[in-house]
Amino acid sequence: MTGDTAPTRAAEAVSDAALLTASGIVKAYGRGLLQRSSPVLRGVDLTLAVGEVVGLVGENGSGKSTLMRVLVGDLAPDAGTVTRHGRIGYCPQEPVVYERLTCDEHFELFGHAYRLPEQAERATRAEIYARLGFEKYAATRADRLSGGTLAKLNLGLALLADPEVLLLDEPYAGFDFDTYLKFWDLVAERRQAGRAVLIISHFVTAAERFDRIVRLHDGRAVET
Template sequence: MIEVRGLRKRFGAVEALAGIDLHVPAGTLFGLLGPDGAGKTTTLRCLAGVLAPDGGQVRVAGQDPVSPGARRRLGYVTQPPGLYGDLTVQENIVFFGRVYGLEPGVLRERIREVLDFTGLGPFAGRLADHLSGGMRQKLALACALVHEPDVLLLDEPTTGVDPLARRDFWTLLDRLRARGVAAVVSTPYQDEARRCDRLAFLWRGRLLAEGAPEEVRQLAPPGVLRLTGAPLAALRQVAAGCPSVRVAYADARGVTALGDDPERMRIEIEEGLGRAGLSAAVAPATAVLEDALIALTVAGEGA
């Protein structure tokens, strides 16, 4: 449903996209990952036809995304969602349905269907400005679905919403996938990324990795050590100073050190801890998706 080849986009001297290739079949949840400035939103805007590429080719359902045929098959949820706060839930859906040219009889039926699908039926008369963050995202999804698109683009749709609302939103995406919709969703959350069928990791406009979540996870270095102890900043400094460690970072699990030779890493880290007068448990660990993404970023910086 989506084919992207050599996509390039510049904003003045900044190359926002440097030759991106993507392939998204029908019935696929495709995740875009990357830090701020990686090119996720620019990619989605090019797919939606909002931005004109400076190079490469984009096809949505076999058509140029700016063509009327492609627009009728495309739904787009922006960040923040483009809703009208002084309109009710139903009035927002009516507005977008009319924009897509739905006939009154068809629109009435579609409103009923999307309200039922998103669970917003009991709130149809509530102003959009009076909705919670999670409900606003559901309303944005309902507006994007009112014309029954085959392709759905979502720009960080769950940013800023509570964990329960995030879970409910992704349940809706799973149901859309089962219907054969091709969805491209950008997300900063690792747990959401793992729910996608395929991932693309962008960094400074370049595609560093693409594949199923497990395939991307396996791109982590063979050496993964977790240090547990305190203080974390001092432990990370010791690990990062070891020659065999590519990168060390701290999170809720402790300090993670990544490299190619786990035994050499362990020896160097334990010796460094001794010299610094620090005590910590150093143990091998199974790589998670975040380890692979951090390692890819470090490699990208050196490229």
């Protein structure tokens, strides 16, 4: 998870390479008794390059979360293609956890799903606990966590496999200011390590932390 203060040579050599490319993404949902089609995405194009941090903004209902689910492969588009290179880490807006499992058990479960060696999973888990500051909740069940700690677990599970592409839907909702700053330290390290990060936010208050801001408007992506 950690990175040096300068981009790696590998990242510099492929700085223009795309880790994720979405082309012409269309998605509509049926509404009402007659299931009339209501378009949400009308041909979205989006590219995430090596070492790039991109913000995705838009009004409520503009399709931000729908696009994120398409990018991660959780939702099939009606038209268009998504090309991914490397592992994808996904932090949904609503944490998907098992209420009766502890934080440790969640990391173990996700580690098995990612086929991580046990020693590597344990080491990364310990680092995530330390970096986000929730070690004392390692043995606490998910249904007994506060909203802020649950958000830390949600982010930690997305980071566990050190993915090449990190897709985050409102990841810092519920964070205190100290954790918010730690979050941006982690994002900066991923940029320096040649990873790509896409962050959904209702509004951007720290534009300088992003390489680009993309706005969803009328079902299409427009750079601001």
